[in-house]
Amino acid sequence: MMPFSSLGLPEPITRGVRAAGYSIPTPIQARAIPLILPGHDVVAAAQTGSGKTAAFLLPILSRLLDGPRALRALILVPTRELAAQVEENAHAYSKYAELSVGSVYGGVPIGPQERMLRYEGVDLLVATPGRLLDLHGRQSLTLDEVEVLVLDEADRMVDMGFAPDLQRILRLLPTKRQTLMFSATMPPELNRVAKEALRNPQRVDLAPPSKPAESIEQTFYPVPRHLKVDLLHELLDKSEERSALVFTRTKHGADRLYRQLKARGHRVGVIHGDRSQGQRERARCWSPPTSPRAASTWTTSPTSSTSTSRTPRRTTSTGSAAPAAWTPKVTRSPS
Structure with missing residues (x-):
């Protein structure tokens, strides 16, 4: 090149x-x-x-x-x-x-x-x-x-x-x-x-349609709806990545997931259209911890915009279906 x-x-x-x-x-x-x-x-x-x-x-x-x-x-x-x-x-x-x-x-x-x-x-x-x-x-x-x-x-x-x-x-x-x-x-x-x-x-x-960039690795996890947070917690806890972006369907869902992940010890920021500009700026400029095990995430709704990463990243999706090759340890946290 x-x-x-x-x-x-x-x-x-x-x-x-x-x-x-x-x-x-x-x-x-x-x-x-x-x-x-x-x-x-x-x-x-x-x-x-x-x-x-x-x-x-x-x-x-x-x-x-x-x-x-x-x-x-x-x-x-x-x-x-x-x-x-x-x-x-x-x-x-x-x-x-x-x-x-x-x-x-x-x-x-x-x-x-x-x-x-x-x-x-x-x-x-x-x-x-x-x-x-x-x-x-x-x-x-x-x-x-x-x-x-x-x-x-x-x-x-x-x-x-x-x-x-x-x-x-x-x-x-x-x-x-x-x-x-x-x-x-x-x-x-x-x-x-x-x-x-x-x-x-x-x-x-x-930009060929429906084809992701070659640097993106994609994984799909079928999982029951009530176990999604448990799966996400385990993925974040075991990931070697220092940070993650998590997209949710609704603003209410973003806020709920923010509270749930925070209760489990993750350092979390949240961005969506109902947040003030100051809150959005603080989330955008937020820096993840240096320890890989202290995994972190931004939680955003689809109406939000987020900055992109300069390094290749993994894409993980969860679907509400029967679990496949994964049985989470069920824990409860306040919603």
Whole structure:
């Protein structure tokens, strides 16, 4: 595999990539970066965990090294958690470059974000659509000098009802710009947005349907519903992994599982749509203990967004069926 240095990225950016612990680009990075660097519009589909964030961040940061200090790159994302994650990655990759990066999203006071944009300014802004429009309406930022627009997880933004906001934002941006769209699927409503946003885009498709990334090991455990917590407790207790993500069907189920695992001695965080922004931030930034036996988990509902891991992980599913080759030791904990 070719190293990052062979992709035409400038030294300050490749140095930041190396400092972040990467040396070889992933397939989506190897294919997308050479298209983005010369200024092509791109539509890309790739699996979660494929490195798509760096696929657009690295060439954008490279472009921003030259030129005036102004808001020249805008990245739109569906959730505040993803906004914080993309901003964090941008800071890491631009560690050795004199660039200013910021993010704006709802669920927190708008005042500090206004002051950041008015008095400090940014070269690259990561934003959720609604908060961006709020700030533009308050005249806290201008979009006249934006050269690059990224629609990250565009299908999720459409699913969440942001299509009208996206179309409003497109009308506020310069018509002469580069647009990059990263989306796992292409629903009809997103097709309409794409036709308005993109000009003769190059296509990169690395997201075969219903096929997980090769780095993911999957295991399924059929287990009666009333023994699911016992199984999960045993899996976490015996796992060599330092942390785990546990997805539940409902917010109430997430809270209940949080209490049950905490009662059994696990260090646990919980994220879902009814949690305050402060609670979600604390869970997102929470660090697992160093002992593998002190296994830990984030418990989230399907409506939540969580940051992804940089290392391969195991996927385990439990189904409400007769147990197969596993008989748990039944213990009781308060619900």
